[in-house]
Each structure stands twice: as structure tokens, then as C-alpha cells.
Amino acid sequence: MTIHVPPVSLAERVRSVRSPGGIEAWLFEDHALPILSASIGFRGGAALDPPGKAGTALLMARLLTEGAGLLDSEGFGRALADDAIRLSFGLERDGLRARLRTQSSTVDRAFALLRLAVNEPHFAPAPLARVRAAATAGVRQSLADAGRTAHLAFFARGFAGHAYASPAAGDLASLEAIDGADVVALHRRMLTRTGLLVAVVGAIGPEALAGLLDKAFADLPEGEAAATPPVALAGLGEREVVRLDVPNAAIVLGRPGIRLDDPDFTASQVVNHCFGGGTFTARLMREVREKRGLCYAIGSGLDAAAAACTLRISTSVANARVGETLAVVADEVARLASDGIGPDELEAAKSAMIGAYGLNFDTSVSIAELLLTLQVQGRGRDWLDARNRRIAAITTEDAARAIGRLFGDGAMLTTIAGDPPAGADA
Structure with a gap:
């Protein structure tokens, strides 16, 4: 049996773009449709949660679109909806991801809102309380979920003493212990130029993208690399x-x-x-x-x-x-x-x-x-x-x-x- 590997090069379609301010991104340029999709990553994720406060990164991720700059929570959501811009943030164990999708005609507005979300989030008390309540409800609901329980036990035993042992969604005690200062401190530590990764696909050229990269990310602090210590799974045979x-x-x-x-x-x-x-x-x-x-x-x-x-x-x-x-x-x-x-x-x-x-x-x-x-x-x-x-x-x-x-x-x-x-x- 002969396996056929298509000869078409995909790597040739992707170019590296560097902005005047030094922000780098991978660009897959495609003008077939007047849309743009971007995936943005920040290294760190739930592994950077403070000890005893698992769930801090999750709350931070959910709060990034709950008010920023001069826009409160409702105003920020309305600004996205008015121009049919989709912006969301999702937490991973080792990183934070933003997903942005917009039409070519509203790309400037989309990156302006992205800049506000990553640089000037409010982390106001009312949205924090609301997001914490939703996270707590999710944890309560999952207590009888056998699949989640088995996985949490696996990570707790297999990576005991390491950041991977803590649940990314937090638990009832850790979520209650998190305050606004914890969220602000983690945001300052995680959302940095050093930890930033960007991929963009769609109807935009390198020069235009370079300007947008500086608009969204040039004001981020340089920061330090967020390194999680290596670990090997323990408890084999147990x-x-x-x-x-x-x-x-x-x-x-x-x-x-x-x-x-x-x-x-x-x-x-x-x-x-x-x-x-x-x-x-x-x-x-x-x-x-x-x-x-x-x-x-x-x-x-x-x-x-x-x-x-x-x-x-x-x-x-x-x-x-x-x-x-x-x-x-x-x-x-x-x-x-x-x-x-x-x-x-x-x-x-x-x-x-x-x-x-x-x-x-x-x-x-x-x-x-x-x-x-x-x-x-x-x-x-x-x-x-x-x-x-x-x-x-x-x-x-x-x-x-x-x-x-x-x-x-x-x-x-x-x-x-x-x-x-x-x-x-x-």
C-alpha cells in the first residue's frame, strides 16, 4: 500500500510578519472572502494560578470582555454586536487564547476592541461577582459528573505538588478565595509581549496587518517568559x-x-x-x-x-x-x-x-x-x-x-x- 502525500506546499502560503513595533505574527493571506480570523495566544494559562486560588486565570479570561477602556460590560458587548465582531477568550492549562473574527470593513474597529480587552480590562467588582457566581455554579453542577471527577482525581494524584494537579476551573473554596487584586496581578503577569503568539488568516496583506498588530499589542508590557517546571506522571500501578x-x-x-x-x-x-x-x-x-x-x-x-x-x-x-x-x-x-x-x-x-x-x-x-x-x-x-x-x-x-x-x-x-x-x- 502506497501512502500519497499531496505535493502542494502549505508552508509557502504562510509568511511571518513583523510590525514596526516588533510584534510578530503568522499570516495566511486569502482574499476569497472579505473576512479575517485571528487566533491570539498568551503563554501561562491555568498553570499560573496562585497557590490555593485555582480558577483565577479562568475568571480573568471571562472578564476580559466584561468592560474595558471607556466601555462598561454592556457597552463592550454592544460595540462587538454593532459591527458583528466576534471576540472571545478561552483558558487552557498552559495558555490563554483569544479568537477574533471580523469582516474586512470592520477590521480596524475589531483590533481597537481587542486592544482594549487585553490592555485596559476593568475587572470591576460587579462583573467579577457575576463571573465568580457562574464559575461556582459550574463547579457545583459538576460534583456529580463522574467523568470530570475521575479526571480531576487523575491529575491530583499524577501531578501532586505541581501546578497541573489543581483544577483549571477551581473548586468551591478556591473560587471564594480569589479577589480582584489576584485577577489584576495575574493579568499583568500573563498578558505580555514575551508570551504573545499571533496567527491571522484572511483578506489582509502584511503591511496592513503590521499596523494592526501594533495597534492591539504594542502597549503590552514586555514581561517575562512564563515557564512551568517539567513534571512526569506519578502513581503508576496505583x-x-x-x-x-x-x-x-x-x-x-x-x-x-x-x-x-x-x-x-x-x-x-x-x-x-x-x-x-x-x-x-x-x-x-x-x-x-x-x-x-x-x-x-x-x-x-x-x-x-x-x-x-x-x-x-x-x-x-x-x-x-x-x-x-x-x-x-x-x-x-x-x-x-x-x-x-x-x-x-x-x-x-x-x-x-x-x-x-x-x-x-x-x-x-x-x-x-x-x-x-x-x-x-x-x-x-x-x-x-x-x-x-x-x-x-x-x-x-x-x-x-x-x-x-x-x-x-x-x-x-x-x-x-x-x-x-x-x-x-x-
């Missing part, structure tokens, strides 16, 4: 059960993964696709769902965070079948380690991964998000072309080496949220 009165138990299992900058990372992606990342074609779906009917869905993924990469498996099963499910997963890990991945399965996985890559280029929004993600990961623009070539080049020997590094002795950290029978989780 199982923890959080008792919840729910009909189905959520299960999360994991091991340390292979980091993004490691030569074996691409091979580990292909291995993961075969094992649990390829939906219905994956071994876990076939063995756990299709053959035994133990669950509706099960999957695995490589969580390549800034400070750690983790291979994580998750599913939800009837409480009475937790033990059986864990046994099947363990058997599949052992079979993968002993038998490896054959040529046909490997080629099918590579073909699927290469074919699916084109879905990242269906809209200006998705292209902007991909370009920003590559910057966050430390990839160059050449990765747009190199990615598929590297996948196509993976051999059975590469896969075998990645399997050994990913699964080792098979020991995993396992967290379960539910009410399995005594001994079923042992």
Missing part, C-alpha cells in the same frame, strides 16, 4: 476510587507519554491511533465495545502539555463491569507490547491520519487555530508540510520502539469515579 452514586463509573488510566520534541513523538501518535485514538478502527474500541459491549465509547490520547506529555485512556462503564473492563485494557496493552503493530494496520493508520489532516484547513478559523497551535508547540511553519511526510515514513520498527517507550511494564495510574463492587477495582 488505583484510586472516588465513590459516587451513579449508574456508570468513569475510568481514567494513564502513563507518561513521549514529549513533542522527541524524535519518537510522531511514531507514538501512530501507535496511539492504532491502540485507542482511531475511533472504531482502534483496538480498544474493537475489544471493549464491539466484542464485549462493555461501553459506548473508549479512547486514548496523547496529552502533550508544556510541562509533561501523558498517554491517557478514558471510558465509562456499568459499575458491575469495571473489573472486566480494566482486565481487557490490560490484556490489550500486553498484546500490543508482545505482538506489536503489523504492516497492514500501520499503513492503514498512517493513511487515515494523513487524510484527516486536511480537515484542519476547511475554514479560516480552523487554519488560524492550527497555526497558533504550531507556534505554541514550538513548531516552525515547515511543519505544515513535514508533518505528513514524517507520518508516512514511520516503519514497524519505529512503532515497536515507541510501544516500548509508551507502555513499558504496563503499569498505569488508574482513577475511577463511581460505585464499583468491592474488589472489582483491585
Whole structure:
């Protein structure tokens, strides 16, 4: 089977733009439609929450469009709506992302509002109270969510003592402890020129974009790099059960993964696709769902965070079948380690991964998000072309080496949220 990698260069469509003020961005210029999409990132994210005040970054992100400059919360929202500008901020574990979408005719106004949001947010008491109340309600509602509970327990044990152990959304106690000064201080620390990354897609040229970059970001403080200390997943071989009165138990299992900058990372992606990342074609779906009917869905993924990469498996099963499910997963890990991945399965996985890559280029929004993600990961623009070539080049020997590094002795950290029978989780 020959895998076809399209010869068209995507990297050639992306250019680096540097403004007179020294702000850099990646630009994918496209004048097919009179619209512009931008994805803006600031390094740091929830990992910068102060000790005991998890959720600070989340509140800050939600407050950035709740009044800025001369506009109060209602006025800022009306200014966006009047020109059909879409601006939102989303929190991630290692960063903050802004997503901006506007028509070419309103691009100046859109970047002016973006400038206000990142440079002059109010963080006023009333919006802070409202946003805190909404976050608290969300946490209360999630207390009976088995999936979220299992994941929180996994991170708390696996990364104990590290910033990754704290919930990005906070908890009831931490949200109550956050005050306006905490939000202001975190904003000052995170939203800096040093931590800024920008990707723009649409109907704009380099010169016009350069002016807009200075308009939005030139007044940001220089700041310092927000580095999260590296950490490795702990607790391998341990199982923890959080008792919840729910009909189905959520299960999360994991091991340390292979980091993004490691030569074996691409091979580990292909291995993961075969094992649990390829939906219905994956071994876990076939063995756990299709053959035994133990669950509706099960999957695995490589969580390549800034400070750690983790291979994580998750599913939800009837409480009475937790033990059986864990046994099947363990058997599949052992079979993968002993038998490896054959040529046909490997080629099918590579073909699927290469074919699916084109879905990242269906809209200006998705292209902007991909370009920003590559910057966050430390990839160059050449990765747009190199990615598929590297996948196509993976051999059975590469896969075998990645399997050994990913699964080792098979020991995993396992967290379960539910009410399995005594001994079923042992």
C-alpha cells in the first residue's frame, strides 16, 4: 500500500510578519472572502494560578470582555454586536487564547476592541461577582459528573505538588478565595509581549496587518517568559476510587507519554491511533465495545502539555463491569507490547491520519487555530508540510520502539469515579 502525500506546499502560503513595533505574527493571506480570523495566544494559562486560588486565570479570561477602556460590560458587548465582531477568550492549562473574527470593513474597529480587552480590562467588582457566581455554579453542577471527577482525581494524584494537579476551573473554596487584586496581578503577569503568539488568516496583506498588530499589542508590557517546571506522571500501578452514586463509573488510566520534541513523538501518535485514538478502527474500541459491549465509547490520547506529555485512556462503564473492563485494557496493552503493530494496520493508520489532516484547513478559523497551535508547540511553519511526510515514513520498527517507550511494564495510574463492587477495582 502506497501512502500519497499531496505535493502542494502549505508552508509557502504562510509568511511571518513583523510590525514596526516588533510584534510578530503568522499570516495566511486569502482574499476569497472579505473576512479575517485571528487566533491570539498568551503563554501561562491555568498553570499560573496562585497557590490555593485555582480558577483565577479562568475568571480573568471571562472578564476580559466584561468592560474595558471607556466601555462598561454592556457597552463592550454592544460595540462587538454593532459591527458583528466576534471576540472571545478561552483558558487552557498552559495558555490563554483569544479568537477574533471580523469582516474586512470592520477590521480596524475589531483590533481597537481587542486592544482594549487585553490592555485596559476593568475587572470591576460587579462583573467579577457575576463571573465568580457562574464559575461556582459550574463547579457545583459538576460534583456529580463522574467523568470530570475521575479526571480531576487523575491529575491530583499524577501531578501532586505541581501546578497541573489543581483544577483549571477551581473548586468551591478556591473560587471564594480569589479577589480582584489576584485577577489584576495575574493579568499583568500573563498578558505580555514575551508570551504573545499571533496567527491571522484572511483578506489582509502584511503591511496592513503590521499596523494592526501594533495597534492591539504594542502597549503590552514586555514581561517575562512564563515557564512551568517539567513534571512526569506519578502513581503508576496505583488505583484510586472516588465513590459516587451513579449508574456508570468513569475510568481514567494513564502513563507518561513521549514529549513533542522527541524524535519518537510522531511514531507514538501512530501507535496511539492504532491502540485507542482511531475511533472504531482502534483496538480498544474493537475489544471493549464491539466484542464485549462493555461501553459506548473508549479512547486514548496523547496529552502533550508544556510541562509533561501523558498517554491517557478514558471510558465509562456499568459499575458491575469495571473489573472486566480494566482486565481487557490490560490484556490489550500486553498484546500490543508482545505482538506489536503489523504492516497492514500501520499503513492503514498512517493513511487515515494523513487524510484527516486536511480537515484542519476547511475554514479560516480552523487554519488560524492550527497555526497558533504550531507556534505554541514550538513548531516552525515547515511543519505544515513535514508533518505528513514524517507520518508516512514511520516503519514497524519505529512503532515497536515507541510501544516500548509508551507502555513499558504496563503499569498505569488508574482513577475511577463511581460505585464499583468491592474488589472489582483491585
